[in-house]
Amino acid sequence: MVGSIKVTSSESYLNGATQNHNGMEEKLDEFRRFLGKADGDLLKIVGVGAGAWGSVFAALLQDSYGQFRDKVQIRIWRRPGRAVDRATAEHLFEVINSREDVLRRLIRRCAYLKYVEARLGDRTLYADEILKDGFCLNMIDTPLCPLKVVTNLQEAVWDADIVINGLPSTETREVFEEISKYWKERITMPIIISLAKGIEAEIDPVPHIITPTQMINRATRVPMENILYLGGPNIASEIYNKEYANARICGAGKWRIQLAKLLRQPHFIVWDNSDLVTHEVMGGLKNVYAIGAGMVAALTNESATSKSVYFAHCTSEMIFITHLLAEEPEKLAGPLLADTYVTLLKGRNAWYGQMIAKGELSLDMGDSISGKGTIQGVSAVGAFYELLSQSSLNVLHPEANKPVAPVELCPILKTLYKILIIREQGTCAILQALQDENLNDPRDRIEIAQSHAFYRPSLLGGSLD
Numbered sequence: 001m002v003g004s005i006k007v008t009s010s011e012s013y014l015n016g017a018t019q020n021h022n023g024m025e026e027k028l029d030e031f032r033r034f035l036g037k038a039d040g041d042l043l044k045i046v047g048v049g050a051g052a053w054g055s056v057f058a059a060l061l062q063d064s065y066g067q068f069r070d071k072v073q074i075r076i077w078r079r080p081g082r083a084v085d086r087a088t089a090e091h092l093f094e095v096i097n098s099r100e101d102v103l104r105r106l107i108r109r110c111a112y113l114k115y116v117e118a119r120l121g122d123r124t125l126y127a128d129e130i131l132k133d134g135f136c137l138n139m140i141d142t143p144l145c146p147l148k149v150v151t152n153l154q155e156a157v158w159d160a161d162i163v164i165n166g167l168p169s170t171e172t173r174e175v176f177e178e179i180s181k182y183w184k185e186r187i188t189m190p191i192i193i194s195l196a197k198g199i200e201a202e203i204d205p206v207p208h209i210i211t212p213t214q215m216i217n218r219a220t221r222v223p224m225e226n227i228l229y230l231g232g233p234n235i236a237s238e239i240y241n242k243e244y245a246n247a248r249i250c251g252a253g254k255w256r257i258q259l260a261k262l263l264r265q266p267h268f269i270v271w272d273n274s275d276l277v278t279h280e281v282m283g284g285l286k287n288v289y290a291i292g293a294g295m296v297a298a299l300t301n302e303s304a305t306s307k308s309v310y311f312a313h314c315t316s317e318m319i320f321i322t323h324l325l326a327e328e329p330e331k332l333a334g335p336l337l338a339d340t341y342v343t344l345l346k347g348r349n350a351w352y353g354q355m356i357a358k359g360e361l362s363l364d365m366g367d368s369i370s371g372k373g374t375i376q377g378v379s380a381v382g383a384f385y386e387l388l389s390q391s392s393l394n395v396l397h398p399e400a401n402k403p404v405a406p407v408e409l410c411p412i413l414k415t416l417y418k419i420l421i422i423r424e425q426g427t428c429a430i431l432q433a434l435q436d437e438n439l440n441d442p443r444d445r446i447e448i449a450q451s452h453a454f455y456r457p458s459l460l461g462g463s464l465d
Helices: 016-021 026-035 052-065 085-097 101-107 110-119 127-132 153-159 169-182 214-220 236-240 253-263 274-301 306-323 329-346 348-359 376-388 411-418 430-436 442-451
Strands: 044-050 070-079 162-165 192-194 200-202 208-210 227-231 244-252 268-273
Touching: 016 200, 026 044, 026 052, 026 253, 044 052, 044 153, 052 162, 052 236, 070 110, 070 153, 085 101, 085 110, 085 253, 101 110, 127 430, 153 169, 162 169, 169 214, 169 376, 192 208, 192 214, 192 253, 200 376, 208 244, 214 274, 227 329, 244 253, 244 274, 274 306, 274 329, 274 348, 274 376, 274 411, 274 430, 306 329, 306 376, 306 411, 306 430, 306 442, 329 348, 329 411, 348 376
Parallel strands: 044 070, 044 162, 162 192, 192 227, 244 268
Antiparallel strands: 200 208, 227 244
């Protein structure tokens, strides 16, 4: 979990000597041996997608292992042609000049002049161009180390050993369907680590969830044992600034233990876990309720009492939903609540909820926001609502003593659906839902979940091929 412990550094990225003290070369050699890499055969790692977390993840690897150029190649792909608007260029110039280490680096690389020209309006900067200098368009205030950027997708992925999916869940399927065209002749399949948090719902043949790792598997036919998910309660900029954080890499034992060792750093502890899909779904679920938390914060002028009331109700709904999804939901309580907590504090989904409630953003602007990236909680609201509305999943309502769709026991989810998806209510409806005198005590919902056999294996594909 993100805490207040901070490991400081005099530079924005660590130098090779510091990393060697932490045994990084030995860890890299161990992983290369595990993959059967011969001397002179580069371990090729590529990030696909350059949002905040995808860029930071690539930068962490570059900081740790980029110095070992004869052993590893680390690159990141992003689409070309995305122009940086004038306001962002001006802000970027201010960030550069406020950081002496960054300013010196750009001058040394003969890259400073273009930022001066962009500040004056004499030239246009592009997102892939500034990423090479360590600036992620969704995280301008946190300069990263310089990155090797590729804009041709085929060139980026065709012979990669490890592919990092840094795309939003809403873009994952499309991009990996394109990638599959370049892997048709591959003899060995790559390892894929997905960072995406989001889901899709499918109703046929039975209602079930599709996660980003499953999208990748379907699109590429890479076996599921080669596809892993990494998630945790973390904020990308804080992790790059060396705030202490935990994460879990989830998937088949064939790769996850060795990958956990490779990714682990003094400030970024990576554990491994076999439960891939459930952790992945939980990463999407917390984004749903984070949007509502932002709305409540804005509508109540940051009332601690109101936010705590919302937190009690939203966590009880999440606990109820985990009892539908998991046979042993208690094991998910810690990771889910920790990830929810940090997202409510500082995540982009909570920020989005605040901006919508304040009227500073409009739903008509969509869920891809300049400077923030994709707000994945919006599509997740629609997916969870659609899934939990199916009569084939009916559960017995404890008070009405009749079968109802699970969503009927999730009033906050229903309200967010009416606000964000069908738009029949305004943001104030979230407060009205909390103030409804017929709303059950959150404890009652938890007791209902714990005392009834709600588990539906099919929701996570348990009864599917």
